[in-house]
Amino acid sequence: MALRFEELIERHHDEIFAYLWRLLGNDGRRDAATDVEDLTQDVFLRAFDSFVGLRPNSNHRAWLYKIATHCAYTQLRRIKHRRDKLSSLKHSTAELEISISPKDMEQRVRALVNELPAKQKACVTLRYLQDLDYPEIAQILSCSQESARANVYQAIRHLRLALEGER
């Protein structure tokens, strides 16, 4: 029997929420958690609208991740735009410095991850936090497996170099 939408929510809500939270909820903004909740709702709303056209033998999980990634990219662009605007204002410098000068290691890693290009951030999150394999990541990001691997490699390399410099 074809998968029903309520089963889709039941099976995948938690991991989609966690994925969005990892992509967007860790950058120290006060409204980050609310953003992630709004975005999760948006992902399921979009999924609901196009669920009927989905083939029964499709990979529903990858399809949902794909929608989530699109929503996250849009939100990341908005946040970046807001930041760029803020950083051009002198009086906001102090506030920004707090978020990019973290004291402990976890904060530092979070800041480094948030500096990664969106695709590298998505790739490394899908691979090491969501534990997806490369064929699925390639499907989600509409790219080749080689490209997904290369993005993960670049992200890990960047993080390693930055962290090693601090050891």
Place this chain on the structure above:
Amino acid sequence: MTTQKSKNEVFVVKHLRSALGSPMETALSRSRERVNKWFAEEAPLIQWGEMSSPLGPLFAAVNERGLCALDFGRQESEFLQRFDNRTRLEKDPKAVQRVLVQLREYFAGDRSSFNLPVDISQLTPFQRSVLEVACRIAPGQVWTYHRVAEELGRPRSSRPVGGALARNPIPIVIPCHRVVASDGSLGGYSGGSGLKAKRWLLRLEGAL
């Protein structure tokens, strides 16, 4: 080389996992509740139930407008497969009680017509008009496909009439079994066990 590479990777991944970690359970459950609440408000509710009948297991489903699906002599999964997979399906015998009571009376020979709200809004206007004509055929009578087509003012549409009757989502209650071929044969029947069921229903109503 590989060992060094994987060591570096393990070092970074360890920090990544600890830094990005997992969301708090409170935030997670708040979001889960919100999505489920939205879905409950957004998705149409379909409640269904089943009973045993002389024609095999019989399933009936209602939505907010009325009886929207009925079938018999099939598996439960086959019946449920017909619904849009975005609807909320709930097995609720109480919701279909009125339907099942009238069907029991019909099978016992104590009822010849039904007094139930039905929903055939999913069908095309032509299919709906064919089924509305079928509802005018009295129990114990049979009409030909041609006569139904004539009633619709489309005397050359016997075949499309047959097609529309075959898509009747509520057989028995909308009595498509009362339409037969002009050559005296039974024509077709898509409910339950096909022509065997059609013959059984027409015998019950005294038309055969």
